[in-house]
Amino acid sequence: IALGRLGIDTGFFTGLSDDMLGDILRDTLKSSGVDFSYCATLSRPCTIALVKLTNGQASYAFYDENTAGRMISEADLPKLDDSCEALHFGAISLIPEPCGSTYEALMTREHKNRVISLDPNIRPGFIKDKPAHQARIARMADMSDILKFSDEDLDWFDLQGTQDERAAYWLTRGAKLVVLTKGAEGATAYTANFKVSVPSNKVEVVDTVGAGDTFDAGILASLKRQGLLTKEKVATLSEEAVRDALTVGAKAAAVTVSRAGANPPTAAEIGF
Numbered sequence: 001i002a003l004g005r006l007g008i009d010t011g012f013f014t015g016l017s018d019d020m021l022g023d024i025l026r027d028t029l030k031s032s033g034v035d036f037s038y039c040a041t042l043s044r045p046c047t048i049a050l051v052k053l054t055n056g057q058a059s060y061a062f063y064d065e066n067t068a069g070r071m072i073s074e075a076d077l078p079k080l081d082d083s084c085e086a087l088h089f090g091a092i093s094l095i096p097e098p099c100g101s102t103y104e105a106l107m108t109r110e111h112k113n114r115v116i117s118l119d120p121n122i123r124p125g126f127i128k129d130k131p132a133h134q135a136r137i138a139r140m141a142d143m144s145d146i147l148k149f150s151d152e153d154l155d156w157f158d159l160q161g162t163q164d165e166r167a168a169y170w171l172t173r174g175a176k177l178v179v180l181t182k183g184a185e186g187a188t189a190y191t192a193n194f195k196v197s198v199p200s201n202k203v204e205v206v207d208t209v210g211a212g213d214t215f216d217a218g219i220l221a222s223l224k225r226q227g228l229l230t231k232e233k234v235a236t237l238s239e240e241a242v243r244d245a246l247t248v249g250a251k252a253a254a255v256t257v258s259r260a261g262a263n264p265p266t267a268a269e270i271g272f
Contacts, residue, residue: 002210002217002252002264003088004033006272008224011035013078013106014093015068021046022068040076042068056205056257062092062126070099077106080114085229088216089140090119092126095133104140111143115234118144119216122153134158141173145234148179148216164188164195176235177242179249181215187250189242196239198246201254210262211253217264218249221272248272 004010012029016022016039025046029036047064064070087110094100107116120137127133134157141147147170151163159166167180168190178190186199222245223229228237248270255265 001029001032001034002214002256003220004029005264005266006217006221006252006270007033007267008217008221009035009083011038011084013038013040015040015042015044015070015072015076015099017041017046017068018043019046038078040068040072042071044068044071051209053207053209056208058207058209060123060125062123064092064096069093070096072099072102074102074105077102077109080110084114085224086115086117086220088117088119088220089144090121090213090216092121092123094120094136094140095123095126100136104136107140107143115146115229115231116144117146117148117216117220119148119212120153121150121212122156124156138173141170141175144175145231146177146179146219147175148181148212148219150212151180151182154180164190168195177237179215179219179246181212181249181253187215187246189246191237191242194239194242196243196246198243198250201250203254203258205257207260207262208257210264211257213262214256214264215249215253218252219245221252222248225272 012034016025018041026036045067047067047069050061052059089103089107094103118140154166159169167178170178171190171192176191179187181187184200186197188195188197226241228234228241251270252265255269256263
C-alpha cells in the first residue's frame with residue numbers, strides 16, 4: 001500500500017479471505033493503487049492484529065491460526081511476467097507455516113531474475129523458534145539484493161562487533177545495499193564502496209506502526225524513479241542514488257509516524 005500510494009506500479013501476493021474482512025482489504029488495496037490479482041482467495045478467516053501503543057511505540061498481538069494469509073502454499077504462487085522488476089519480502093508472514101515456506105519458495109524461484117528486497121521486521125514475541133527463524137532469514141538474505149533492518153532487528157541476530165560492522169556483515173552474504181534505520185537518529189546505508197547517512201525528519205510521533213514498511217516503499221520508489229531497479233544497477237549504486245533513496249524513505253516514514261494508524265502518505269504529500 002505504501003508503494004502504491006507513491007504512484008509506483010505495485011502488485012501484492014498473499015491469501016485473502018472471501019469474507020467481509022477480506023473485502024475490506026481488497027477495497028483498501030484497490031484505493032491505494034495496488035493490483036491484488038496475484039492474491040489467492042481462500043474460504044478461511046482473516047488474520048487479526050491488535051496493536052497497543054505506549055508513548056507512540058507499538059507492541060503487537062496476532063491471531064492467525066488457519067487464516068487465509070497463513071495457509072497459502074506453493075500451489076498458490078502466481079506466475080510473474082517481465083513487467084515485474086522487483087519483489088519485496090518481509091513482516092510476520094515469514095515466521096509461521098506454511099506461508100513462511102511459501103514466500104521462501106517464491107524468493108528461491110525468482111531471485112536470479114529480479115531485484116529482491118528483504119525487511120526481516122523482527123517481532124520477537126511472535127517467534128517461537130529463534131534459531132529456525134534466524135536460519136530462514138539468513139537463507140533469504142543470501143538471495144537478496146537489498147536488506148533493510150531497524151536497529152532493534154539488527155540486535156536480534158546476536159552478531160558481534162560495532163553497529164557498523166554488524167550491518168556491513170550482511171554485505172558479505174551477497175546483499176548489494178544494506179539499510180539500517182535508527183528511529184529519531186535517522187538512517188544509514190552500506191554498500192561495498194561507501195557508507196551514507198541521512199537524518200530523520202523531525203515530527204511529533206503519534207504512532208510508529210507502519211514506519212518501517214513505509215521506509216521500504218520510499219527506497220524502492222526512489223530506485224524505480226531513478227531507473228535503477230535492476231540487479232545490475234542495484235549492484236553499482238552511486239552515493240547520490242542511495243542518498244536519494246534514504247531521503248525519500250525518511251520523508252515518507254515521517255508522515256506515517258505523524259498520524260494514527262498505519263496510514264502511509266501519497267506521492268503528493270511528500271512531493272515525490
